[in-house]
Amino acid sequence: MQTNGLVEQHWVRVWLYCLTDAVLCNAALIAGIYLRTTTDGTKNLALMWPGLIVAGITLPCVTYIVGLYAPPARSESWLARGQTGTILGVLLCHGAVLLVLTGFFYINFSVRFGRGIMAVGGTLSFLLVLLHHLRLRNQAGHHPAERVGLLLTSAQDEATARHLVEQYRQSMQVVGVFTTAYQSPRASWPVLGPSEQMVELAITHGLSRVVCSWDAVHDQALRDRVSTLRYSGVPVVSLLSWCEELLQAAPLHLVTPEWLLSASGSPQMQYLQKLKRLSDVAASVLVLLALGPVMLLGMLAVRLTSRGPVIYRQRRSGQRGQVFELLKLRTMGVDAERHGAVWSSTNDPRVTPVGRLLRKYRIDEIPQVINVLRGDMSFVGPRPERPEFVAQLAAQIPYFQERQMIRPGITGWAQVNYPYGASVEDAQRKLEYDLYYLKNMGLVLDMFILLDTVRTVVCGSVWSSPRPTLPAVTATPAPAAMPLPVPSQQTPVER
Numbered sequence: 001m002q003t004n005g006l007v008e009q010h011w012v013r014v015w016l017y018c019l020t021d022a023v024l025c026n027a028a029l030i031a032g033i034y035l036r037t038t039t040d041g042t043k044n045l046a047l048m049w050p051g052l053i054v055a056g057i058t059l060p061c062v063t064y065i066v067g068l069y070a071p072p073a074r075s076e077s078w079l080a081r082g083q084t085g086t087i088l089g090v091l092l093c094h095g096a097v098l099l100v101l102t103g104f105f106y107i108n109f110s111v112r113f114g115r116g117i118m119a120v121g122g123t124l125s126f127l128l129v130l131l132h133h134l135r136l137r138n139q140a141g142h143h144p145a146e147r148v149g150l151l152l153t154s155a156q157d158e159a160t161a162r163h164l165v166e167q168y169r170q171s172m173q174v175v176g177v178f179t180t181a182y183q184s185p186r187a188s189w190p191v192l193g194p195s196e197q198m199v200e201l202a203i204t205h206g207l208s209r210v211v212c213s214w215d216a217v218h219d220q221a222l223r224d225r226v227s228t229l230r231y232s233g234v235p236v237v238s239l240l241s242w243c244e245e246l247l248q249a250a251p252l253h254l255v256t257p258e259w260l261l262s263a264s265g266s267p268q269m270q271y272l273q274k275l276k277r278l279s280d281v282a283a284s285v286l287v288l289l290a291l292g293p294v295m296l297l298g299m300l301a302v303r304l305t306s307r308g309p310v311i312y313r314q315r316r317s318g319q320r321g322q323v324f325e326l327l328k329l330r331t332m333g334v335d336a337e338r339h340g341a342v343w344s345s346t347n348d349p350r351v352t353p354v355g356r357l358l359r360k361y362r363i364d365e366i367p368q369v370i371n372v373l374r375g376d377m378s379f380v381g382p383r384p385e386r387p388e389f390v391a392q393l394a395a396q397i398p399y400f401q402e403r404q405m406i407r408p409g410i411t412g413w414a415q416v417n418y419p420y421g422a423s424v425e426d427a428q429r430k431l432e433y434d435l436y437y438l439k440n441m442g443l444v445l446d447m448f449i450l451l452d453t454v455r456t457v458v459c460g461s462v463w464s465s466p467r468p469t470l471p472a473v474t475a476t477p478a479p480a481a482m483p484l485p486v487p488s489q490q491t492p493v494e495r
Contacts, residue, residue, distance in 0.1 A: 010245065011444060017069045017136070018060035024128040025059045025097070026052050029113070032121025036114065051113050054104055055097050059129070062096045063089075064448065065455045068133055086137055090130045094122060145173040149192060149202055151212035151226075153180055157239055160251065161211065162187055168246055175205050180222065198225050202234045209235040211242045214256055249417075250435040252428055255399055263439035272442065273406070276378055279443070284373045287366075295366040298329050298358055305354045308334035311367060316384035319407045323387055324376040327367040331355025362457050368410045380446040381409025382434040385427075393427050400427075403434045406441070413437040413445075416452035 029052055030045060037044045063069060068089050101113060113121070152158045158177075165174055176192035177185045178201070185191060192201045202210060210229060217223045230236050237245075240254040250259075299310045312330040315323055332350045351359065358364040371377040377384065382403040385393065394400045409415075414433035418426070437445070 010248070011440075011448065014064070014069050014448065015444060018064065020132060021060045021063055021129050022056040024132060025125045026056045028124035028128055029055060029117070029121035031124055032113075032117040032119075035120055036116040048113060048117075051101060051104070055101060055125075058097045058100045059093055059125075061451055062093045063129075064451045065458070066092060067455075068093070083134065083137065086133050087130060090126060090133055094126050094129070097125075098122060145171060146208045147175050147206055148172050149175055149205070149207045149210045150177040150189070151180070151195060151198065151210055151216050151222075152177065152185075152239070153213045153215040155186060156253065157213045157215075158185065158187055160239060160243070160254065164243065164246055175207060178210075180216070195222060195225060199229050199232050199234075202229055203232065207234055209237055211237055211239055213239055214254070214258070244436060244439075248413075248436055249432040250439070252398060252432055252435075255435060260399065260402060260435075263435070275443065276380075276407075276446070277375070280372050280378050283379055284369050287369050291366050291369075294363060295329075298363045298366070301354045301358070302330055306330075306333060306352050315387055316408070317387045317390045317404065318376055318384055319404060321390070321401075321404055324371070324374075324384075326376070326384060327370055329355075329358055329364040329367060331358050331364050362453075365410055372410065376407075378407040378409045379411065380437075380449050381407050381412050382437070383412055383415055383430070384408035389427075393424065396424050397428050397431060399435065400431055402438060403431060406438065411449060411453040411456075413449055416449060416456055 033044055033048060066089050068086065098118065101118070150158075150161055152161060161174075165172060174189050176190035177187070178192055178195045178198050179185065180195045192205060198210070210226075212226060217226055226236050240250065240256075240259060243249070243251050243254060302310045309330060312328055314326040314328065316326040318324050331352060332348075332355060333352060355364065368377060372379060390400075390404075412434065413436060414430040417433050418430050437449075
């Protein structure tokens with residue numbers, strides 16, 4: 001059964017969109033160079049290549065940040081929900097490129113685009129990129145709905161599929177379900193017939209794919225039919241892979257030990273960890289240089305508005321349960337947890353007015369870059385939990401310890417998709433995003449998460465419109481895979 005490749009297709013598609021915009025922008029600027037220069041255009045092009053690189057990187061990054069690469073039905077950005085929004089979005093992105101190029105010009109970074117080249121090249125780039133995005137919108141609006149057949153073996157799996165179909169009814173059509181000895185369909189979907197005739201029925205009804213439960217392949221007879229169907233040209237995917245593709249999260253009640261084994265068995269995992277560490281060190285130095293003044297202003301604001309230390313040290317549980325001290329700007333009063341550690345919430349009354357502003361724009365987290373340099377954390381990864389909560393959450397949430405197998409991160413897939421957690425249910429939701437990241441982690445995904453983080457900082461919080469998700473399902477916690485450290489004493493710290 002196909003379980004890999006579906007999710008990767010989404011990020012490959014986004015990467016191709018970014019590359020297309022970069023090529024179109026550079027092609028337009030090169031045309032502007034040849035049209036506006038009276039001397040040898042090739043010679044001028046050789047002098048202006050730094051500007052082309054800056055423009056080719058800035059445009060797709062800003063375009064991703066404003067949400068123009070997401071399908072209109074899934075995008076949280078209003079700029080991607082209408083033709084007028086698309087036009088304004090592309091115009092906004094080109095305005096950002098203009099500002100960046102102008103800034104580099106004035107610091108003499110060999111960006112020598114004149115006003116004529118900027119006018120001609122910028123106009124051509126705007127038109128070409130706009131046509132590209134209007135074409136993407138047109139394709140999204142006229143793409144035929146996917147014809148899906150379901151092979152489900154439990155009422156819970158059927159409920160999960162029903163919620164997915166309700167959220168994405170514009171892009172998919174459930175043609176019907178196959179009956180099995182384990183489950184008679186309860187939903188209002190048509191019955192295609194018995195699973196014994198699955199191959200013939202799938203071809204007859206022109207199914208684009210068949211979604212099946214994990215339990216279906218544990219039965220020898222069903223497994224043989226699924227294999228025959230796959231080799232007949234009809235893709236078969238697991239219900240969990242379908243959820244990953246649509247929700248970009250791994251619903252916890254569908255996760256199995258076999259899925260975790262395939263998720264962590266990537267042969268390039270060790271190489272990836274070393275490459276991530278190298279990039280973390282380089283990025284930490286650059287971030288400290290760039291955001292050092294902002295951090296100093298934040299420290300000054302904390303000092304002038306409340307008593308107590310400016311830098312707060314928090315005990316957090318890191319990779320493989322190792323406890324370390326996380327650094328951040330203090331956003332609460334010094335007596336915020338005089339009665340012990342408690343959950344933080346979005347509108348926590350213990351947060352000071354200045355602290356609320358620092359949290360809103362993530363300025364309080366800049367000192368964590370020092371933790372990255374030390375090797376305690378990475379830039380991208382699961383959020384490090386407090387040791388006081390780790391044992392509690394591991395006892396109530398299955399597979400919670402999996403998120404501790406890699407270095408925690410300042411930002412991560414869960415952080416940019418889900419707000420502050422204030423309960424065990426919130427922690428379970430964030431774990432579903434963390435498991436998705438653990439399976440699909442890579443430098444390309446890290447880059448997109450960092451761009452999502454920029455969007456979060458600019459907007460002040462995660463998107464107000466929540467991402468589509470599934471209703472919470474209580475699952476039995478899995479056996480502990482490793483002992484977790486429990487601190488001998490609680491240190492009054494803020495979350």
